[in-house]
Amino acid sequence: MHETTSARPGFRxxxxxxPPEFYRLAGKAVPAFATLAAVLAAxxxxxxxxxxxxxxxxxxxxxxxxxHVPAAWMAMFVYIIMAFWxxxxxxxxxxxxxxMANALAPTGASMAFLALxxxxxxxxxxxxxxxxxDARMTSTLILLFLYMGFMALHSAIDDLRRADRxxxxxxxxxxxxxxxxxxxxxxxxxxxxxxxxxxxxxxTIAAPMxxxxxxxxxxxxxxxxxxxxxxxxxIVLERERGAEWVRALAGEQA
Amino acid sequence: xNWGSWREFLNMGGYAGYVWGAYGVVALAVILExxxxxxxxxxxxxxxxxxxxxxxx
Numbered sequence: 001m002h003e004t005t006s007a008r009p010g011f012r013x014x015x016x017x018x019p020p021e022f023y024r025l026a027g028k029a030v031p032a033f034a035t036l037a038a039v040l041a042a043x044x045x046x047x048x049x050x051x052x053x054x055x056x057x058x059x060x061x062x063x064x065x066x067x068h069v070p071a072a073w074m075a076m077f078v079y080i081i082m083a084f085w086x087x088x089x090x091x092x093x094x095x096x097x098x099x100m101a102n103a104l105a106p107t108g109a110s111m112a113f114l115a116l117x118x119x120x121x122x123x124x125x126x127x128x129x130x131x132x133x134d135a136r137m138t139s140t141l142i143l144l145f146l147y148m149g150f151m152a153l154h155s156a157i158d159d160l161r162r163a164d165r166x167x168x169x170x171x172x173x174x175x176x177x178x179x180x181x182x183x184x185x186x187x188x189x190x191x192x193x194x195x196x197x198x199x200x201x202x203x204t205i206a207a208p209m210x211x212x213x214x215x216x217x218x219x220x221x222x223x224x225x226x227x228x229x230x231x232x233x234x235i236v237l238e239r240e241r242g243a244e245w246v247r248a249l250a251g252e253q254a
Numbered sequence: 255x256n257w258g259s260w261r262e263f264l265n266m267g268g269y270a271g272y273v274w275g276a277y278g279v280v281a282l283a284v285i286l287e288x289x290x291x292x293x294x295x296x297x298x299x300x301x302x303x304x305x306x307x308x309x310x311x
Contacts, residue, residue, distance in 0.1 A: 060267035118276040237298035250303040
């Protein structure tokens with residue numbers, strides 16, 4: 001079926017970027033990433049609740065960290081990947097680029113919301129307030145609005161190509177917000193604490209706590225990949241409706 | 255082991271509302287997204303079957 005493309009072994013991106021090939025491959029990848037996410041989450045929760053000790057200052061409230069930090073990281077990371085696919089869409093004009101950007105947005109929005117929600121529930125016992133209009137929290141709220149803006153703009157434009165382009169521009173412009181979130185605790189005097197771990201510096205939290213947080217971060221990462229790929233498959237089917245390969249696929253199931 | 259009993263575990267040192275409020279909403283968000291994704295994929299598949307029948311007929 002794909003003899004023509006497999007004859008060129010060098011650069012396979014365009015091969016996998018073809019909707020039928022992507023649909024097939026992602027169909028295999030989703031269960032693998034979902035299983036990884038479930039296993040990692042089980043290990044991470046065990047480490048977080050049963051191995052990591054009670055914090056000397058914050059008591060048990062600090063355990064919110066094991067979902068808060070991964071959600072916040074993923075909210076930023078997913079945005080960068082979404083913008084990357086949007087950029088690739090402008091450069092290479094492959095159909096799958098816009099599909100991936102669209103598939104990532106709801107998952108990223110969910111992560112941004114969870115970062116804010118868990119942050120509020122952690123902030124109350126730790127700082128005495130659910131919310132403060134400081135740089136870290138405000139820029140994370142803006143991140144949530146960027147995701148929502150991306151989805152709203154895309155659904156507001158009927159023509160699919162124009163919708164992809166307009167939303168893609170929004171995604172790219174919004175990228176400036178990500179370093180602002182990340183460095184906000186260094187650039188401004190913030191209620192939010194500084195990073196517990198960062199490149200080139202020893203972590204400032206105990207080893208079991210760090211292990212739980214990193215395993216949970218991996219679990220969130222795998223989950224985001226599974227969710228985005230799964231959504232991308234649905235979008236592929238929706239967009240390719242009526243195409244020969246989709247009809248053939250429907251024939252297999254009927 | 256941090257907890258002497260289930261009661262102690264659920265109580266979270268007095269922070270039960272904050273800790274379970276955070277974890278509960280994370281779990282809810284994941285469940286809603288997974289259910290939504292399954293429904294969307296199933297809908298897209300059904301539509302592709304209909305498209306095939308239309309195309310054939």
